[in-house]
Amino acid sequence: MNFVAMDFETANREKHSAVSIALAVVRDNQVVDKFYSLIKPETTFSSYNTAIHGLHRQDVADAPKFPEVWQTISPFFTENKLVVAHNASFDNGILKGTLQYYDIDEPHYLLLDTVQTSRKLFPNFENHKLSTVAGNLGITLDHHHNALDDAVAAANILIYESNHFGVEVLKPYVKNK
Template structure:
């Protein structure tokens, strides 16, 4: 399988408040490249305590970070109509990307999307839940620091590779959506 995995962390409930992004590039079921960046949100974005508790990123951590438009210039080549982009809880990450692009007046991204929460629910219904850490543990995937965007991205990528190897790509294809 060839795909891109992504994960965003946000400062608040505002979808355009991204503070970090992780991307993993998978070619022939192998991790071949990684990208991670902190992101400096707009000055009007307030960091919410709950979000900080989840990911540990504080306002002072992103003072010198690039803005979303600067990060987008580095990654936009990954978002093409024929590219599969996966995430664990993809509706959230797709929503952050869409809201950020809209907020900054950038062109919408069009790509294929797959949610590893959905694939895991379908393929591993016996699990008590389908959170990233639960699925990772069940599949013996090392999730280094949960809610670190890069670590979460790599774990999601490994989940999909594991699922494809165990069940076949044909079991996964019907869950792909066009964004």
């Protein structure tokens, strides 16, 4: 399988409040490249969100704003390219909300949610949180809520599922966005 896994961390509940993004690029079922960037959001920071991921306003003070980051990562979000996330409704919502906030055209790509695939393929897991699925599958997740570690874990979950169940089992979960 070839795809890119993404993960965002946010400053607050607003859909345009991304403070970091990471991508894990997969070619032939191997993570071959990684991208991570802090993002300077144009919004306030919630103490709740900061407690989850540990990023403060001062951490992103010199970071690029999203349009600069988008120039680098937009080639991964094109027609017929598969984008994966664990809880894709959240990460895809942040991407869409941030694109709308900056009046950037929304791309069309294929989207797959590893929460959905793990619920189908591993119904007996206690829950289907990223840390639980990764732990049950023996996938390393050193720093949960670090966007890069989370993106790599999501990539490795899909690689595991593809290797053990086949790509055909996963196809019904691919949505066109």
